[in-house]
Amino acid sequence: MTVRIVFDQSLTVKSIDTQTAFAPYAACKSGGTNFDSLIGLRMIQGWSREVKSRLKGASSCTHLMELLGPMATTAYQTLADVRINTAPELDKDGRPVKIDSCWAYVAHGDVVQHLWPNFYRPSGNRTP
Template identity: 35%
Template sequence: MPLSPPAAREKQHTRTVTVEGYRRDDGLFDIEGRLVDTKTYGFPNQDRGRIEAGEPLHGMELRLTIDGDMLIHAAEAVTDYGPFAICRDINPAFHRLAGLRIGPGFRKQVREAFGGVHGCTHLVELLLGPMATTAFQTLYAERERQGRSGAAPAPGERPRIIDTCHALASDSPVVQRQWPEWYTGD
């Protein structure tokens, strides 16, 4: 079902986010994200002279190389377009993601290491939003084959996925059907 018809309007900005997950021949996985911001109008920019309509204001990529346990083995950031010449100077800092594990506590660790002046707002947003969830989606089938999807916890252990969204609320029909012992509804 589409959104309701909008009021009369004029488009100003487009943000395109693309994230893809790959299985590598060496058994690791690459999660690659790209964020591009464009405007529908040109405007002056002190560092770049002028940014024309449709030319990226932001154009950034981030690659994480992870293993089946969601441990980051390597990270690489690239800024092709930024509003300031200095934007790309922070890219090497993202190598410090190596050694972190995507899972509980990951958001806090990333915010502590790359928040504010220690990172790039757009790369951190890309990482913590669609890239982290794409990592889970990319590894889901592999982890399911190994019995490690997170959907099947140890006997007697409450699945961590419960209460992570509306559909998986402890009182939802989904939880009632899949994990009746953890269902809290009527």
């Protein structure tokens, strides 16, 4: 089973193709037919929930659908160099939205201290 997704820098799905070379039934080979419903969807927070909503039940192959969850994370990591060299998205207070969004971007961590020293908070003063 393979799933190939073409996406842009905003993580928007531009095309998606599936293939099932071996399966228990001939019908399984067309289980990715409805994956085109994901074109235009962004691989961001809520990706897995939206995939399950669009491809639930008998509308697609469950096994192909299960491959899609980790693809959003993989796509995001693929663009790491682009993100590092692009100005960060800021909240209404001018604070990068990435701060405290994951382990690496914790406000009292080395990454924040290096990238955004004005927003660095010593350990114990974690920002929400």
